[in-house]
Amino acid sequence: MAAGSDQKKYKVIGTRPIRPDGADKVTGRAIYGADVQLSGLVHGKILRSPHAHAKIKSVDVSAALQAAGVLAVVTGADFPELKDKIAQLGEGAVNLAYLSGNLLARDKVLYKGHAVAAVAARTANQAEEALKKIRVEYEPLPAVTWVLDAMQDDAPLLHDDIHTDSMGNQSEKPSNISTHLHFETGDVGQGFKQADVVIEREFKTASVHQGYIEPHVATALWNTDGRLKIWTSTQGSFTARQQTAELLQIPVSQVTVVPCEIGGGFGGKISVYLEPVAALLSRKCGRPVKMTMTREACFEATGPTPGSYMRVKIGATKEGKIVAGEAYLAYDAGAYPGGMIGPGCMCVFSCYEFPNAVVDGYDVMLNKPKTQAYRAPGATHAALACETIIDELAEKLKLDPIEFRLMNAAQEGTRRVDGPVYPRVGLIECLEAAKASEHYQSSLKGPNRGRGVAAGFWFNIGLKSAATANVNADGCVTLLEGSTDIGGSRASIAMQLAETLGIAAEDVHPAVVDTDSVGYTDVTGGSRVTFATGMAVYQVGRKIRAQMMERAAELWEVDAASVSEADGVYSSGEHSLPFKELAVKLHEIGGPIVGSASVNPQGSSNGFGVQIADVEVDPETGKVSVLRYTVIQDAGQAIHPSYVEGQMQGGAVQGIGWALNEEYFYGDDGQMKNASFLDYRMPTALDVPMIETIIVEVPNPEHPFGVRGVGETPIVPPVAAMANAVYAATGVRMRDIPMSPPKLWKALAEKESS
Amino acid sequence: MTKKVQVSATVNGETVDFLCEPWQSLLDVLREELHLTGAKEGCNNGNCGACSVLLDGAPVNSCLVLAVEAEGAEITTVEGIAQNGQLHPLQQCFLEGAALQCGICTPGFLVTAKALLDQNPNPTEEQIRFELAGNLCRCTGYDKIIKAVLAAAKNLQEAN
Numbered sequence: 068m069a070a071g072s073d074q075k076k077y078k079v080i081g082t083r084p085i086r087p088d089g090a091d092k093v094t095g096r097a098i099y100g101a102d103v104q105l106s107g108l109v110h111g112k113i114l115r116s117p118h119a120h121a122k123i124k125s126v127d128v129s130a131a132l133q134a135a136g137v138l139a140v141v142t143g144a145d146f147p148e149l150k151d152k153i154a155q156l157g158e159g160a161v162n163l164a165y166l167s168g169n170l171l172a173r174d175k176v177l178y179k180g181h182a183v184a185a186v187a188a189r190t191a192n193q194a195e196e197a198l199k200k201i202r203v204e205y206e207p208l209p210a211v212t213w214v215l216d217a218m219q220d221d222a223p224l225l226h227d228d229i230h231t232d233s234m235g236n237q238s239e240k241p242s243n244i245s246t247h248l249h250f251e252t253g254d255v256g257q258g259f260k261q262a263d264v265v266i267e268r269e270f271k272t273a274s275v276h277q278g279y280i281e282p283h284v285a286t287a288l289w290n291t292d293g294r295l296k297i298w299t300s301t302q303g304s305f306t307a308r309q310q311t312a313e314l315l316q317i318p319v320s321q322v323t324v325v326p327c328e329i330g331g332g333f334g335g336k337i338s339v340y341l342e343p344v345a346a347l348l349s350r351k352c353g354r355p356v357k358m359t360m361t362r363e364a365c366f367e368a369t370g371p372t373p374g375s376y377m378r379v380k381i382g383a384t385k386e387g388k389i390v391a392g393e394a395y396l397a398y399d400a401g402a403y404p405g406g407m408i409g410p411g412c413m414c415v416f417s418c419y420e421f422p423n424a425v426v427d428g429y430d431v432m433l434n435k436p437k438t439q440a441y442r443a444p445g446a447t448h449a450a451l452a453c454e455t456i457i458d459e460l461a462e463k464l465k466l467d468p469i470e471f472r473l474m475n476a477a478q479e480g481t482r483r484v485d486g487p488v489y490p491r492v493g494l495i496e497c498l499e500a501a502k503a504s505e506h507y508q509s510s511l512k513g514p515n516r517g518r519g520v521a522a523g524f525w526f527n528i529g530l531k532s533a534a535t536a537n538v539n540a541d542g543c544v545t546l547l548e549g550s551t552d553i554g555g556s557r558a559s560i561a562m563q564l565a566e567t568l569g570i571a572a573e574d575v576h577p578a579v580v581d582t583d584s585v586g587y588t589d590v591t592g593g594s595r596v597t598f599a600t601g602m603a604v605y606q607v608g609r610k611i612r613a614q615m616m617e618r619a620a621e622l623w624e625v626d627a628a629s630v631s632e633a634d635g636v637y638s639s640g641e642h643s644l645p646f647k648e649l650a651v652k653l654h655e656i657g658g659p660i661v662g663s664a665s666v667n668p669q670g671s672s673n674g675f676g677v678q679i680a681d682v683e684v685d686p687e688t689g690k691v692s693v694l695r696y697t698v699i700q701d702a703g704q705a706i707h708p709s710y711v712e713g714q715m716q717g718g719a720v721q722g723i724g725w726a727l728n729e730e731y732f733y734g735d736d737g738q739m740k741n742a743s744f745l746d747y748r749m750p751t752a753l754d755v756p757m758i759e760t761i762i763v764e765v766p767n768p769e770h771p772f773g774v775r776g777v778g779e780t781p782i783v784p785p786v787a788a789m790a791n792a793v794y795a796a797t798g799v800r801m802r803d804i805p806m807s808p809p810k811l812w813k814a815l816a817e818k819e820s821s
Numbered sequence: 822m823t824k825k826v827q828v829s830a831t832v833n834g835e836t837v838d839f840l841c842e843p844w845q846s847l848l849d850v851l852r853e854e855l856h857l858t859g860a861k862e863g864c865n866n867g868n869c870g871a872c873s874v875l876l877d878g879a880p881v882n883s884c885l886v887l888a889v890e891a892e893g894a895e896i897t898t899v900e901g902i903a904q905n906g907q908l909h910p911l912q913q914c915f916l917e918g919a920a921l922q923c924g925i926c927t928p929g930f931l932v933t934a935k936a937l938l939d940q941n942p943n944p945t946e947e948q949i950r951f952e953l954a955g956n957l958c959r960c961t962g963y964d965k966i967i968k969a970v971l972a973a974a975k976n977l978q979e980a981n
């Protein structure tokens with residue numbers, strides 16, 4: 068169901084064609100990273116640290132080099148010296164020394180699972196066996212895995228060369244706090260004075276993993292001509308190329324990245340892990356080297372999202388107007404600086420009008436893998452804090468929770484605490500749609516049952532995208548793009564080109580090609596592909612259209628200015644030909660037509676959503692069952708509604724897992740205790756109901772078809788919505804996430820006894 | 822060094838002989854020796870279902886089956902579900918219903934769902950969720966997968 072749009076405007080957009088890569092994916096023929104086969108292929112494996120924190124005193128690889136089948140061994144010393152080299156990598160500056168240190172440790176290991184050395188051998192088994200022959204001498208150090216502990220003065224220090232940067236000022240002593248961010252608007256003291264109700268609460272969340280089903284995998288061939296070719300499952304082939312080139316200190320043009328099909332990423336497949344290591348092994352042994360991670364390594368050495376501590380305070384008047392907010396957010400960054408605290412700070416109050424607000428954020432290093440983006444990184448945590456308090460305020464003020472949100476909702480002109488002023492956005496429309504929904508209007512009866520709602524925001528970025536299209540002699544169009552397709556974007560991109568050209572979706576054949584075959588394209592992330600790559604193909608389409616008009620003029624021997632096009636039909640006077648028929652004649656009138664475009668849109672594509680959860684809590688066990696769930700979101704314009712719904716449903720279920728079960732368990736030794744899909748419990752088909760969706764369409768004025776990104780916003784509200792629902796069901800506020808059965812059971816027992 | 826073992830089995834209707842190490846998993850042999858890479862490795866310890874294949878008609882996690890156990894067995898992988906160039910109704914319904922996003926879990930779901938429909942042509946939503954609970958999907962939230970299986974069951978019944 069779609070609300071709020073004029074569906075008739077488009078012929079292709081808004082329909083649900085079968086995805087162009089579908090047949091390969093349902094027959095098992097699609098080539099994912101692990102499916103790559105090359106002549107002479109050998110296998111690489113990584114030795115990982117058994118300690119959460121230790122000095123590396125020595126690494127002896129001599130015995131491993133002698134082991135059966137072994138062709139090469141590399142350690143951190145094989146990487147070029149990268150001290151203090153900063154690289155601009157797509158979404159921001161990265162210190163290359165940290166990036167390479169994360170790929171292969173040098174002086175210290177900073178988390179259990181940290182890579183120390185790698186072996187290439189003829190078979191995977193031989194490589195495994197050889198790892199056992201590498202002698203590493205460690206000096207174990209105390210470890211820290213909880214963010215508040217890591218912030219203490221006497222906490223084990225991860226890096227002795229990192230000082231806290233507090234708005235440009237460096238702390239004197241080295242610290243695990245790499246950054247202190249501060250945002251302020253209005254006068255918070257005055258604001259709270261105007262408040263009739265003030266609520267302040269603390270929240271904790273555990274680290275969770277992106278949980279993509281396909282482990283990291285990469286194959287590299289360092290050829291005899293010095294060129295490096297990499298086959299990998301990545302969210303960004305160009306950023307993988309750039310990271311690899313920077314880490315190896317070779318020119319980007321020496322590297323070709325061939326993007327394979329990718330089995331999920333959610334932000335966790337942007338940073339490279341294996342590619343440069345496989346490249347070093349290949350350079351040493353002269354053979355293509357394939358490396359795949361185990362699931363255990365995925366948990367212990369990739370991802371996750373930050374664990375967090377948050378303290379948030381919000382004040383409102385008795386009429387229901389929010390007057391002030393204050394937030395203290397500490398997010399862990401894992402072993403290296405640069406976690407998700409920035410977006411956390413910008414998102415915490417982003418759904419509402421806060422005339423006065425102050426936000427302090429801390430980026431904290433500790434002995435966990437370096438955190439990576441996970442779908443709206445940092446926003447889900449912050450939304451838990453804000454949306455739970457909003458729920459409490461609504462209750463105190465005796466206002467319907469959606470009504471209270473509507474009274475304060477961010478809209479065009481609202482200024483976010485970090486500065487930007489919203490353009491046209493769709494939160495109000497989402498809240499209205501939620502309020503009017505059959506779900507919200509229905510009554511929920513029965514003991515231990517409750518309903519919760521929450522709203523969420525994500526920026527949605529633009530960034531760089533390129534595309535090229537060739538008009539074929541049969542009137543179909545081949546489209547080359549650089550955006551790896553994780554969730555159906557070949558379809559949404561091809562459809563936008565088809566719409567622009569006035570042809571059928573099936574007549575556009577998209578291909579995701581390697582970094583030598585299309586212009587620079589940033590990652591598939593930030594909810595940007597359908598928006599930005601869509602803009603690129605719109606321009607491609609307009610360029611092809613202009614050339615087609617010239618050719619039509621040539622064919623009909625008329626003045627080019629007299630040719631017009633509408634709905635894919637070119638005409639001038641009594642002449643008229645549809646795109647396909649004109650295309651068939653191209654070889655007679657000047658030859659084939661190619662269109663290319665490269666864009667870097669700066670415009671906003673801000674996305675808002677609202678979710679409604681009905682739950683039932685078993686008081687005997689603390690287990691939460693989801694009875695009904697609805698996701699409402701502003702998509703701007705849904706290009707392929709099925710895949711928009713899919714993003715909404717998938718994000719919500721990831722969020723439900725985050726709320727109820729998923730968590731990194733750490734022992735006192737700093738080791739993760741549940742690094743498997745058995746013990747790290749993600750939702751199964753049996754854990755969730757059908758996920759209802761309502762697509763709201765408030766067209767984005769910055770995009771030719773009104774597109775807003777949709778991929779990330781759906782994971783922002785669920786944890787808060789579930790916590791609010793659990794409260795409605797039990798009267799217990801859960802502020803320590805996940806609300807796993809033991810925790811909830813304990814909280815219920817405490818309430819009982821008090 | 823152990824000696825490789827010779828195994829004869831039927832894979833997707835064809836008789837195949839292969840040599841394998843006694844410790845090698847069926848998944849490993851399917852992918853590396855027989856080049857049937859449709860079955861995927863997501864965990865290698867029986868917890869994700871991406872490697873599901875049918876062993877004498879029953880769904881198994883091929884990462885937990887030793888290749889030598891396949892001796893004399895009939896194995897169906899996702900590559901064997903389409904017949905004579907025709908997609909199975911499950912495959913068709915997965916495509917029409919957008920029941921895949923990244924698609925890495927899709928082979929496992931198709932194989933497991935086929936086993937279910939072969940046994941029970943008219944399952945309820947609850948039965949489908951139960952039977953597919955060993956297959957993890959991180960992208961879809963399962964909604965469209967369950968609906969695609971329901972649609973395929975209906976199509977199969979109408980065709981019969």
Ligand code: FES
Binds near residue numbers: 866868870873884
């Ligand atoms: S790979 Fe076999 S169950 Fe996961």
Ligand code: FES
Binds near residue numbers: 960
């Ligand atoms: S579609 Fe990606 S895991 Fe299921």
